[in-house]
Amino acid sequence: MHFTSEQRLDDGVLEREFTLGEIPGILWTPASAAAPAPLILISPPPLGLRKTYPRLAGRARYYAAEYGFAAATIELPGSGERPRWAAAEQARADLRRAMEAGEPVGDELVNALILPLVEKSVPEWQAALDALLSLPEIVGPVGYEGGVISIGIRLAAVDPRIVAAGLFAGSLVPTAMFEEARQVTIPLHVLLQWDDEGNDRQAALDLFDAFGSKEKTLHANLGGHTGVPQFELDAGARFFARHLR
């Protein structure tokens, strides 16, 4: 892990860009580093870190400045400047075509789109976690929140360092991931946009039902995919504060 830039932001939060092998990432740590901070991994949507920076940084800086958490993100495989792979490009093109034509998005396409992304990215998040937890200013336990919900499901199911997860039920989920969801037992905070134009409401409710966790909360809000209300940021932070302190 190599830090490539560093700046102190006006809220006192320290923002550092880094690379982990060929993967770019960003780490935000609180102004006061009196004690090591619990960490929240913020997984981006598959649109590239540069494109989603304002949203990611807004969340990370809120967690750091208001709650004293560290927060970090890395670029997903196939996003941003990272190399594409042919099968993923094909799946994305097929998805676009199906959605523009108003056709149902079948299981096969969802699998082609999501499963390789899960396979590739989960070990990368775990490697990032190894590196981040070796820094003196960061300590476990670790929270995760994201983006592509299937990555969160797999990570929550396999990595015991992650003790709480905030998930957004806003992306297509392969049927196979429902079975993995039953293996997840950590506390969950799940966001659902009630009228998400790219996501089936009943499937999202079924997924919430499938999680094996004893403590799970669903926050459903009226509105489309990008309409998550601003007040959910603090609700999510409070969820992490209950479990990472």
Add this chain to the structure above:
Amino acid sequence: MHFTSEQRLDDGVLEREFTLGEIPGILWTPASAAAPAPLILISPPPLGLRKTYPRLAGRARYYAAEYGFAAATIELPGSGERPRWAAAEQARADLRRAMEAGEPVGDELVNALILPLVEKSVPEWQAALDALLSLPEIVGPVGYEGGVISIGIRLAAVDPRIVAAGLFAGSLVPTAMFEEARQVTIPLHVLLQWDDEGNDRQAALDLFDAFGSKEKTLHANLGGHTGVPQFELDAGARFFARHLR
């Protein structure tokens, strides 16, 4: 409205019992009465104020001590020491029998149980609101939370003084109330217990869907009817703080 008792509690909150005609009630106001406080009406479940006092007082004192709200409740018709009426007693007995026998609770029974309660209690809550808002220490806007969700639906639909409502999707809802729910346009915060043994999950989700409000949030938590997690108290208070300040 006549105050019948008054005590200063150890958190500084002033608790006063009152009667409004023949209806008993309780008012809690914050320790510091520097400025008039916004009001939250807390509607009890139909079990009597005495039986539910610990829960009601716990919520009211939290709102008053932590957020500076006033809070008030009144006894529902047919509950506590208030006179029973034969039709309601019959409906309650029929409900008990149906539930013990594991039979479905039909529309006719739900109507017999809930609609007269709504008809009788909504004007009483409005009369209580008249009286409470005439006190110098209380001011609008007003929030409502409760108990029997159909009472909240009707009240939110007809009384413009109520600007935000926290509802618990935990009681049987007559089909007719779904139509009234479409008339509700104020911000809503709806609690749902995912495994509520006395309430159908799909009906609760359908009701949430039916509300006409542009801002509505559903908080669904794992567990049975009485298992609402402690952290939802503060989440509800923050909802009211957004809309009553």
